[in-house]
Structures are given as C-alpha cells and as structure tokens.
Amino acid sequence: MRNTARSLSALSFAVVLAGATPALAQPAAPAPSVVVASGESRIKVAPDQAWATVSLETRDSRGAEARRLGAAAMTSVMATLKKAGLDGDAGQTIGISLHPEYDYANGRQRMKGMIMSNQVQVRIDDISKVADVLDAVGGLTLPASSTLTVGGLRFDLKNRAGVQRDALRLAVEDAVARAKALAAGAGMSVGRTLRIEEAGAESQMKFPQEQFMMARAGQADASMPTPISPSDIEIRAQVTVTVEIK
Numbered sequence: 001m002r003n004t005a006r007s008l009s010a011l012s013f014a015v016v017l018a019g020a021t022p023a024l025a026q027p028a029a030p031a032p033s034v035v036v037a038s039g040e041s042r043i044k045v046a047p048d049q050a051w052a053t054v055s056l057e058t059r060d061s062r063g064a065e066a067r068r069l070g071a072a073a074m075t076s077v078m079a080t081l082k083k084a085g086l087d088g089d090a091g092q093t094i095g096i097s098l099h100p101e102y103d104y105a106n107g108r109q110r111m112k113g114m115i116m117s118n119q120v121q122v123r124i125d126d127i128s129k130v131a132d133v134l135d136a137v138g139g140l141t142l143p144a145s146s147t148l149t150v151g152g153l154r155f156d157l158k159n160r161a162g163v164q165r166d167a168l169r170l171a172v173e174d175a176v177a178r179a180k181a182l183a184a185g186a187g188m189s190v191g192r193t194l195r196i197e198e199a200g201a202e203s204q205m206k207f208p209q210e211q212f213m214m215a216r217a218g219q220a221d222a223s224m225p226t227p228i229s230p231s232d233i234e235i236r237a238q239v240t241v242t243v244e245i246k
Contacts, residue, residue, distance in 0.1 A: 039175025047155035070116030
C-alpha cells in the first residue's frame with residue numbers, strides 16, 4: 001500500500017509539472033522595431049564674464065625683505081582691483097611661493113637672492129570693464145624689484161550650465177526629428193522614445209589678439225588702452241536617440 005501511495009503521489013506531481021510547463025515556456029514578446037538617430041545643436045552666446053591671472057614676482061637678497069616687498073606690492077594690486085569696481089571676492093590667490101634665485105658662472109651655482117611669487121585669479125563680471133581693469137593693474141607704479149604680469153585672459157558665461165541644458169534639449173529635438181524622417185522614408189511612423197544618450201558637449205571660444213600684458217616699475221603706456229574684442233562662445237551638444245517605429 002505504501003508503494004502504491006508513493007507512486008500515485010509521484011504521478012500527481014508529474015501531472016502538475018506537465019500542466020505548468022506551457023505557462024513557463026511562453027515565448028518572449030518580440031523586440032520592437034527601432035531606429036537610431038543622432039542629433040546636434042550649436043548655440044552661440046556673447047560672453048558675460050572674463051578671467052585673468054595677475055602674477056607678481058619680487059626679488060631681494062634677503063628672503064624676509066622679498067616677502068615684505070612682495071606683500072606691499074600685492075596689496076597695491078588688490079586695492080587697484082577694488083578701485084576698478086570689482087567685487088571683494090573677485091580676486092583670489094591661486095599660488096604663492098618664496099624660493100631662491102641662482103647665478104651660474106664657470107660651472108658653479110651661486111645663490112643670488114630670493115624671489116617672492118604671488119598669483120591671483122581675477123574674475124571680471126562686467127565685460128565692459130575688462131580693458132579698464134587690465135590697464136589699471138598694468139599701469140601700476142611698482143618698485144624696481146617687482147615684476148607684474150597679467151595674462152591668461154579668457155571669457156566665459158555665468159550661466160554656462162543653463163546654456164548647456166538648452167543645447168542638449170535642442171539636440172534631442174533634432175535627433176527625434178531625424179528619427180521621424182528616417183521612419184517616414186520607410187513608410188512608417190515613430191512611437192515611444194526608448195533611449196537617449198549624450199554623445200558629448202563642448203564649447204569653443206576665440207581669445208582676443210592681445211592676451212598678455214607686462215608692466216615693470218610702472219612702464220605701461222596709460223595713453224593706449226588695451227584693445228579687447230571677445231567673440232561669441234559656442235556651446236555644442238550631441239545626442240543619440242533610439243525610437244520605436246511601427
């Protein structure tokens with residue numbers, strides 16, 4: 001009897017499995033037909049912000065004196081920036097060092113003195129003030145021991161992230177329009193957008209011809225303003241979309 005009961009139980013289990021097999025083995029739904037298209041957009045915007053680097057080097061035979069003279073000269077630079085109408089946080093120190101200067105003669109190294117170096121990054125939020133700021137700093141009268149260099153001028157956008165988002169939106173619109181054109185060419189129409197990928201985003205800008213200006217002991221010619229003519233900044237975005245077609 002026990003063997004018979006076991007046989008009936010095993011038979012019932014097999015019947016249950018056999019009944020469940022069709023449900024488990026249902027064929028997967030076919031993948032939708034799709035079209036993949038790329039889109040691009042370019043937005044040109046006039047810059048509304050500028051950046052420049054002011055570098056100051058002060059030399060003296062004694063390190064303490066080089067540091068003191070360098071601090072006094074940089075104080076004058078910062079005061080000039082403030083007088084030019086820049087915000088209090090528009091000038092930020094990005095580098096400072098005190099290091100020896102050497103002479104080389106007959107294959108021998110001899111310490112000549114010490115150099116105090118100080119670099120400040122300047123942010124100019126009003127493009128119309130760029131030339132005034134550069135000329136004001138470059139026209140400073142400094143001690144003969146100090147050398148001032150203004151360089152690294154570049155232009156930017158305060159709301160760069162917002163412009164990049166606009167460029168991405170337009171690139172997606174372009175990609176979807178291309179997908180519709182591809183589908184129409186095959187006598188089909190588009191359905192859902194299944195995938196969007198950002199292929200890349202970049203910006204291009206041109207710098208003015210006069211990027212660097214150097215003044216030593218107030219030798220800048222104040223009668224000749226520095227010509228500044230920034231070009232538009234181009235923000236470009238590229239995307240790829242995968243769209244269902246039917």
